[in-house]
Amino acid sequence: MNVLSDHFAEFREGFLGTVELTGLSGLLALVLGILMAAFRVSPVPALRIFGTAWVTLLRNTPLVLLFLAVTLGLPALGLKGWDSFWLAVLTLGCYTSAFICEAVRSGINSVPVGQAEAARSIGMTFSQTLGQVVLPQATRIAVPPIGSLMIALAKNTAIASGFNVTQLGSVQKSLNADTGYNIYVIFLWIAVCYIIITLAISGLFRLLENRLAVAR
Amino acid sequence: MSANVLYDAPGPRARARNRLYGALSTVAILGLVAFVVYRLDDTGQFQPGLWDDYEYTDTHRRIVDGLLTTLKTFAIAAVLSVALGAVLASARLSDHRPVRWVATVVVEFFRAMPLVIMIFLLFAGVFTSDPMWALVLGLTLYNGSVQAEIFRSGINAVPRGQSEAAYALGLRKTQVMSSVLIPQAVRTMLPSIISQLVVTLKDTSLGFIILYEELLFVGKAFAEQTKPVNGVYAFIPMVIVFGSIYIVLCLALSSVATWVERRTQRSRKGAPPAMAMVGAAVTTDAAAGVDGASGADGSHTG
Numbered sequence: 001m002n003v004l005s006d007h008f009a010e011f012r013e014g015f016l017g018t019v020e021l022t023g024l025s026g027l028l029a030l031v032l033g034i035l036m037a038a039f040r041v042s043p044v045p046a047l048r049i050f051g052t053a054w055v056t057l058l059r060n061t062p063l064v065l066l067f068l069a070v071t072l073g074l075p076a077l078g079l080k081g082w083d084s085f086w087l088a089v090l091t092l093g094c095y096t097s098a099f100i101c102e103a104v105r106s107g108i109n110s111v112p113v114g115q116a117e118a119a120r121s122i123g124m125t126f127s128q129t130l131g132q133v134v135l136p137q138a139t140r141i142a143v144p145p146i147g148s149l150m151i152a153l154a155k156n157t158a159i160a161s162g163f164n165v166t167q168l169g170s171v172q173k174s175l176n177a178d179t180g181y182n183i184y185v186i187f188l189w190i191a192v193c194y195i196i197i198t199l200a201i202s203g204l205f206r207l208l209e210n211r212l213a214v215a216r
Numbered sequence: 217m218s219a220n221v222l223y224d225a226p227g228p229r230a231r232a233r234n235r236l237y238g239a240l241s242t243v244a245i246l247g248l249v250a251f252v253v254y255r256l257d258d259t260g261q262f263q264p265g266l267w268d269d270y271e272y273t274d275t276h277r278r279i280v281d282g283l284l285t286t287l288k289t290f291a292i293a294a295v296l297s298v299a300l301g302a303v304l305a306s307a308r309l310s311d312h313r314p315v316r317w318v319a320t321v322v323v324e325f326f327r328a329m330p331l332v333i334m335i336f337l338l339f340a341g342v343f344t345s346d347p348m349w350a351l352v353l354g355l356t357l358y359n360g361s362v363q364a365e366i367f368r369s370g371i372n373a374v375p376r377g378q379s380e381a382a383y384a385l386g387l388r389k390t391q392v393m394s395s396v397l398i399p400q401a402v403r404t405m406l407p408s409i410i411s412q413l414v415v416t417l418k419d420t421s422l423g424f425i426i427l428y429e430e431l432l433f434v435g436k437a438f439a440e441q442t443k444p445v446n447g448v449y450a451f452i453p454m455v456i457v458f459g460s461i462y463i464v465l466c467l468a469l470s471s472v473a474t475w476v477e478r479r480t481q482r483s484r485k486g487a488p489p490a491m492a493m494v495g496a497a498v499t500t501d502a503a504a505g506v507d508g509a510s511g512a513d514g515s516h517t518g
Contacts, residue, residue, distance in 0.1 A: 023321035043226075043234055046242040060414075062421035065432055067461055072451040077255045151328075158330035162425040169332055176340045187337045191329060198328050 003181045004189050007171075010068050015170035015193050021088060021167055022154045022197065028093030029153065030128050031144075033100025040105055051101070058098035063156055067091050088160040096153045100146060107142030108134065152197050168193050197212030232293040261452040275438070282434030283461065289348060289420045289430060293355035294413050300356055301363025311389070319364075332422055333432035334358065336347050339426045351420065359416045366412060370405035372399050372455060377383035403480045410473035414466050421462070430459060 004011060039051035058066070070091045071084065078118050082090075109136050119129040161169030170192045226234060257263060269275050307319035331354055338350035370438075374397050382392040424432040438456035 014326065044238045046245055047240055050241075050245050054465070057463065059461055060418075060463045060470070062418040062432070064421045064424050065455065065462060067368060068432075068436070068451070068458065069455040071448065072449075074457060076259050076261060076448075076452055077252065078259065095312050107393040155328075157288055159422070159425070169336070172336055176336065182339060183340050187333070189339075190333055191325075194330060194333070195328055214227035 003019055003175065003185055006195045007175060010171050011176070011189065011193070014168040015085070015197075017085075017165065017167035018154070018157050018193070021092065021160060021165065022083070025089045025092035025096065025157075026153055028089060028095035029100050029149075032093060032097035034104055036097060036101035037104035037108070040101065041108065055098045059102075061095075063091070063095055064162070066095055067159060068180050071096075071163055073203075080191060084102055084160075084164040085166075088152060088157075088163060088165045092153060092156060092160070095156070095215055096149060099149050099152075103142050103145040104138075107138040107145075111137045126130055140209075140214075141204060143209055143212060147202060147209075148204050150201050154197050154201060155194070173188070227359065256452065260446055263445045263448065266450045266453050267446065269438075269442055269450075270453070278434055279431075279457075279461075282429065282431040285429060286417075286420050286431040289352055289355075289423065289428075290417050291417055292421070293352045294361065296352065296356040297359035297363055297416060298409070300360030301367055304360060304364035305367035305371070307362065309371060320454075323361040323364050327365070328358045329358070331355070331358045331419060332425060335422055335426055347423060347426045349424040351428055351430075354422075355416055355419055359412060359419075362412055363409065363413075366405055367401075368406045370401040370408070373404055374400045406480070407421040407473045407477040410476065411470060414469045414473070417466060417469060418462070419433060431461065447509065 036051045036054055039047040040055070042048060042051075061069075067088070071087050073092075074082065074087065115131055115133055115137065119133040124133070157167055158169035160167060161173055164170075168190050172186055175181060175186045303324055304319050307315050307324065310316050310319070320394065334357060335350055335354035338354055339347055343350040343353070369395075378396055379392050382396040387395070420430055421432045423430045424436065428435065435454045435458040439450045442450035444450070
């Protein structure tokens, strides 16, 4: 039980590291994901191809390999001087953006065609149709899967422990190596930290879902 | 919804504008690709010395060994996780409340835990000398819990009338399950099950972190021992070669899922019932720990 009190500073740092990593890469993933979704539905073929290639490549690469590619590849491309934290943010953000793109796209696709047709036929313009009819409904559909992607992202941050980033996974690793503590107790506390984070994310998204919900 | 409902058919000016945007974005993307290739070449990643090793049969054998290890781990983990998923799902659908509770706690806990953390624990605590079983067991526990949710939502997606009719004919619960619900549910679930297997395949690369000699580990070891040519290490060639292997494997497996889906859709018996939990099918690398996905998916009646 005293692992937590003995090493509270490490736990706090690891916890904050995980939260920070999740928050920043989540933000990057949202921006990139929405951009890629826009690419994939755009009338310009080159952008569509780029979007599709992005999603296919990133979705089928293991995250560990992507970490290797970014941490070793970007310095080789001349991007020197980034510390491992920002490389991890970049990796996790790009990886998750492929999944976010698909969630956003399937949200847009699941709005029935009749909705847009009706809006067009009463004379709404493109931006009115999109902004007042299609996107509000698409958002409502896309929010729950994006929430579960964010939870998955929070869990994936643990992989960064193999790449010199301070977060809960690396705390577990270093404390496991530090003899004298029961590793199951360490695991228990790490588990509690992760459950706090995932519950917070799912609570946040439930709140968002309720705000967006409409009575039918 | 196809995008062309959103706007009128483009006129001559809009078509010209679209062509302009098309040309501009093509140039931009080609420029990006060219820049990356140029930087790779400029930093000496394409020097023949770095790639020569991939021509030796010894190298081929090591890559194939790593590939076989990965596939073996994947096969064991896939079988075990589907079995565990079936057990947990039937426990969650049980009539006895304690069984249901225990299964729910187990499933929710293992879905909420990062796989790496679990593998670290298993490696440090149980299988200190045998990383393969740490990896397999971690994969099984995590993916088994996810598969359990897929099975459960598949069974729940079969229309109520089916089981009611079966009970009305006097079938017992086991009979209802095995001869009415499961045969129908399997067709709904199969694509989701296979896409979860793709996740399992990708996650075998986590063995890299506990130094298990699977494909990615072979790649890293290989890149480390290749002599640097003019001060350039062989990491980029490694990432390109091994990345392509992984992508081909995963694409092959996901194309099976797409094929199955298409096949069941044009089956004589009609389309399978739609599943409520879309989250598991489309999005997940790791579905929601705390059932976030199951809520609003089915509600868009328009």
